[in-house]
Amino acid sequence: AQSVTQLDSHVSVSEGTPVLLRCNYSSSYSPSLFWYVQHPNKGLQLLLKYTSAATLVKGINGFEAEFKKSETSFHLTKPSAHMSDAAEYFCVVSDKSNDYKLSFGAGTTVTVRA
Amino acid sequence: GAGVSQSPSNKVTEKGKDVELRCDPISGHTALYWYRQSLGQGLEFLIYFQGNSAPDKSGLPSDRFSAERTGGSVSTLTIQRTQQEDSAVYLCASSRLAIYHGELFFGEGSRLTVL
Numbered sequence: 001a002q003s004v005t006q007l008d009s010h011v012s013v014s015e016g017t018p019v020l021l022r023c024n025y026s027s028s029y030s031p032s033l034f035w036y037v038q039h040p041n042k043g044l045q046l047l048l049k050y051t052s053a054a055t056l057v058k059g060i061n062g063f064e065a066e067f068k069k070s071e072t073s074f075h076l077t078k079p080s081a082h083m084s085d086a087a088e089y090f091c092v093v094s095d096k097s098n099d100y101k102l103s104f105g106a107g108t109t110v111t112v113r114a
Numbered sequence: 115g116a117g118v119s120q121s122p123s124n125k126v127t128e129k130g131k132d133v134e135l136r137c138d139p140i141s142g143h144t145a146l147y148w149y150r151q152s153l154g155q156g157l158e159f160l161i162y163f164q165g166n167s168a169p170d171k172s173g174l175p176s177d178r179f180s181a182e183r184t185g186g187s188v189s190t191l192t193i194q195r196t197q198q199e200d201s202a203v204y205l206c207a208s209s210r211l212a213i214y215h216g217e218l219f220f221g222e223g224s225r226l227t228v229l
Contacts, residue, residue, distance in 0.1 A: 034217065043118070043205060043220030044157075090156065101170070102147075102218070104157040 002027045006105035021076040023091035033074045034092040118221035135191045135224045139208030152202040196228045
């Protein structure tokens with residue numbers, strides 16, 4: 001079975017400072033991992049994905065994530081937060097043990113202070 | 115259309131009424147998912163359609179919930195005899211590839227409020 005744990009339900013940062021959103025996963029097989037972002041009253045949008053290629057993955061809007069198999073982690077980072085980064089972020093895992101269905105984390109709400 | 119389209123965007127109904135939520139996926143996407151997002155919670159899988167295969171209905175919470183996908187395109191999620199606990203945002207997503215390799219494209223959701 002697969003599962004995802006997002007370690008922080010809320011993260012608050014000042015504009016221009018780094019953002020770190022933590023995600024740990026559990027998977028019986030080589031997983032695919034994703035980060036999605038959801039702005040208020042909008043659908044989810046893919047930020048980036050890992051599918052067994054390079055372990056450091058770059059996404060849109062300056063975000064990146066590093067797949068660390070030894071730590072079963074897939075943390076999301078951005079060097080400098082922007083006001084527009086205020087949103088909810090979901091870490092997601094998929095693997096063949098569950099017929100490729102996605103398992104979503106509970107989400108991390110990011111607020112950005114001016 | 116360019117993206118996944120869902121309707122209605124908002125629906126307020128009375129307890130005990132039936133509701134239908136519609137999803138129009140991106141053209142050519144063979145996989146279609148329905149998820150439910152309740153306040154302060156993550157996404158709960160409801161049902162998955164892939165091409166002409168039998169749908170995976172394992173996430174439907176009760177027999178009041180059903181979904182169909184006509185012609186491999188538009189999907190309708192039906193909730194019969196709605197209850198207050200059905201209040202949530204219902205999200206539809208589609209994908210061109212097996213999700214293991216691809217990404218899901220989400221609609222903006224249908225917000226259901228049961229009074």
